[in-house]
Amino acid sequence: xxxxxxxNQVGYKHNFKTILHDVDLTLETGKxxxxxxxxxxxxxxxxxxxxxxAKGSGTIAVCGDTSTAHHKSHVSFTEQLRGFAxxxxxxxxxxxxxxxxxDFDGARFEELVTFLQIDTSLKLAALSKGMKEKVIIALTLxxxxxxxxxxxxxxxxxxxxxxxxxxxxxxxxxxxxxMVISDHYVSEIAPILDEVVIVKDQTxxxxxxxxxxxxxxxxxxxxxxxxxxxxxxxxxx
Amino acid sequence: xxxxDKVPIYYQIKNHLYHEMMTGQLAPGEKLPAVRQLAxxxxxxxxxxxxALGEMITEGIITSQRGKGNFVTTETPRITQLKEHLIMxxxxxxxxxxxxxxxxxxxxxxxLKQYIAQRGQQDD
Amino acid sequence: xxxxxxxLKVMSRDRFRLINWLLVADIAVVAATLLWSFxxxxxxxxxxxxxxxxxxxxxxxxxFVLLSVRIERVYTRDTYRLLPLGDTKLYLTNLFSSFVMxxxxxxxxLIIYLITEAVDNxxxxxxxxxxxxxxxxxxxxAKVCVxxxxxxxxxxxxxxxxxxLVHLVISATNNFLPNASRRLINVVLYxxxxxLVVRVIGFLFYEFNxxxxxxxxxxxxxxxxxxxxxxxxxxxxxxLNIFILKKWVETVxx
Numbered sequence: 130x131x132x133x134x135x136x137n138q139v140g141y142k143h144n145f146k147t148i149l150h151d152v153d154l155t156l157e158t159g160k161x162x163x164x165x166x167x168x169x170x171x172x173x174x175x176x177x178x179x180x181x182x183a184k185g186s187g188t189i190a191v192c193g194d195t196s197t198a199h200h201k202s203h204v205s206f207t208e209q210l211r212g213f214a215x216x217x218x219x220x221x222x223x224x225x226x227x228x229x230x231x232d233f234d235g236a237r238f239e240e241l242v243t244f245l246q247i248d249t250s251l252k253l254a255a256l257s258k259g260m261k262e263k264v265i266i267a268l269t270l271x272x273x274x275x276x277x278x279x280x281x282x283x284x285x286x287x288x289x290x291x292x293x294x295x296x297x298x299x300x301x302x303x304x305x306x307x308m309v310i311s312d313h314y315v316s317e318i319a320p321i322l323d324e325v326v327i328v329k330d331q332t333x334x335x336x337x338x339x340x341x342x343x344x345x346x347x348x349x350x351x352x353x354x355x356x357x358x359x360x361x362x363x364x365x366x
Numbered sequence: 367x368x369x370x371d372k373v374p375i376y377y378q379i380k381n382h383l384y385h386e387m388m389t390g391q392l393a394p395g396e397k398l399p400a401v402r403q404l405a406x407x408x409x410x411x412x413x414x415x416x417x418a419l420g421e422m423i424t425e426g427i428i429t430s431q432r433g434k435g436n437f438v439t440t441e442t443p444r445i446t447q448l449k450e451h452l453i454m455x456x457x458x459x460x461x462x463x464x465x466x467x468x469x470x471x472x473x474x475x476x477x478l479k480q481y482i483a484q485r486g487q488q489d490d
Numbered sequence: 491x492x493x494x495x496x497x498l499k500v501m502s503r504d505r506f507r508l509i510n511w512l513l514v515a516d517i518a519v520v521a522a523t524l525l526w527s528f529x530x531x532x533x534x535x536x537x538x539x540x541x542x543x544x545x546x547x548x549x550x551x552x553x554f555v556l557l558s559v560r561i562e563r564v565y566t567r568d569t570y571r572l573l574p575l576g577d578t579k580l581y582l583t584n585l586f587s588s589f590v591m592x593x594x595x596x597x598x599x600l601i602i603y604l605i606t607e608a609v610d611n612x613x614x615x616x617x618x619x620x621x622x623x624x625x626x627x628x629x630x631x632a633k634v635c636v637x638x639x640x641x642x643x644x645x646x647x648x649x650x651x652x653x654x655l656v657h658l659v660i661s662a663t664n665n666f667l668p669n670a671s672r673r674l675i676n677v678v679l680y681x682x683x684x685x686l687v688v689r690v691i692g693f694l695f696y697e698f699n700x701x702x703x704x705x706x707x708x709x710x711x712x713x714x715x716x717x718x719x720x721x722x723x724x725x726x727x728x729x730l731n732i733f734i735l736k737k738w739v740e741t742v743x744x
Contacts, residue, residue: 184737210569229500
């Protein structure tokens with residue numbers, strides 16, 4: 130089994146409006162993949178379809194398994210902790226994770242907490258945006274799964290925290306696990322990406338190896354990404 | 367490490383390691399850091415480091431010992447060869463660019479000499 | 491896969507705290523009311539029990555509503571919906587957790603009744619003797635109490651499955667219908683819910699008027715059939731809920 134994810138003809142509509150259509154995407158194991166696209170392009174929706182949080186058409190297989198209930202044990206997603214009261218302390222949230230996820234590695238979580246400099250005695254309401262994102266990253270990476278989905282982990286985060294998060298990804302991603310990182314700001318994460326997937330025109334518009342883009346076009350990932358959006362702008366009304 | 371995002375990353379990792387070997391930061395026979403450690407240090411992907419090291423192994427610059435890790439080759443001729451290759455590479459680029467400015471070979475040599483002399487003065 | 495016991499533990503922890511707060515608040519309010527009476531004219535015979543009983547009715551309604559909110563929150567939050575388990579297990583555990591907490595609340599209330607009743611014992615037994623005419627035997631009284639408790643708990647379950655049904659249908663239609671039809675659906679649903687509430691209240695009055703029947707042997711069967719009916723409707727609603735949850739209900743996006 131070398132494909133961690135196989136998406137076949139997936140579509141999604143919300144209130145009769147097409148958000149995604151005809152999405153085909155195959156991801157191999159052990160890769161770090163950048164999911165790029167404008168705000169509202171459907172990056173989050175694509176991730177939510179994979180986790181089963183959104184219901185669309187078509188088939189999605191994670192580790193060869195098409196049942197949503199099984200997906201969930203293979204996928205770790207940066208959920209925004211909305212199920213917890215604002216007064217919940219971070220260590221309480223970690224307890225919750227430890228209890229309900231058999232794949233949650235407590236020792237790993239402690240390492241991540243130390244590395245990301247998280248104070249687990251704080252309440253969720255007291256966390257700054259950057260600190261909350263770090264907590265979410267630590268919880269997400271502490272699970273041992275095949276597919277990690279990080280939804281815009283760097284939005285609204287200062288560059289020091291961003292560097293720490295990137296390092297923690299490189300340090301703790303299991304070798305055979307694949308990680309998808311969505312972002313609309315590419316340059317900072319470009320060096321760590323094996324491949325990029327670009328969402329545009331309500332579908333997966335391009336899927337390429339990062340170094341192939343640099344080699345073939347002599348372009349940076351950012352330039353390539355922007356060039357796709359520029360050419361798309363012309364034939365749109 | 368800062369990368370030029372227009373150039374393949376594996377290529378830049380190779381150059382970075384070559385540079386360390388030339389400057390003696392990595393001595394012949396020395397063990398390289400583990401792949402994941404290199405990836406974290408350079409803030410690049412593990413697979414990209416793997417690819418760079420793979421090519422360097424093929425080139426014979428580093429040797430891989432099963433279960434022990436990667437080592438800089440102890441064959442000094444290989445390293446000398448690499449050094450020459452890198453020098454040629456840099457010269458070629460500089461020469462081409464100067465040539466493109468319509469300088470003759472003599473003029474190129476003259477300006478290089480002048481440049482070195484000037485630099486020497488500045489350094490003092 | 492998440493174990494049932496693990497899920498029940500995390501779901502109940504929070505609800506247990508909630509119920510405890512409610513109990514503390516209930517006791518505080520009862521104490522405050524009694525203190526107020528004490529200062530004003532002194533506590534009358536039977537008042538301790540009466541006050542505890544009156545406030546406990548309010549507390550039961552609040553407990554029902556608070557636990558219902560906890561149930562509904564689970565269905566649209568990634569924190570719960572991403573857990574590696576099937577929707578059936580999630581739904582049933584969720585309902586069960588609130589049910590257990592409701593029973594816990596009921597048991598503590600019962601203890602409060604017993605304590606306050608002990609305070610007013612002489613007065614209450616005296617009053618009962620005057621009121622009841624041909625008096626109930628202890629066994630008959632116990633039968634009525636147990637019957638009422640079972641009927642109450644069945645209705646609590648039915649209440650929760652109905653609230654979930656409405657919530658899940660609204661949440662499912664919100665995803666794929668345009669805004670105009672959504673409003674129409676909501677209006678229709680509200681009408682259905684109001685109708686159901688009226689029917690249930692009517693049913694309750696009917697039942698309470700006929701509690702006497704419980705005492706004569708003939709009514710028992712009728713009463714049991716009613717409980718069974720309530721539970722069957724709740725089970726059908728639960729099955730529908732699980733189906734809707736599985737097929738259409740999405741979580742709140744980030």
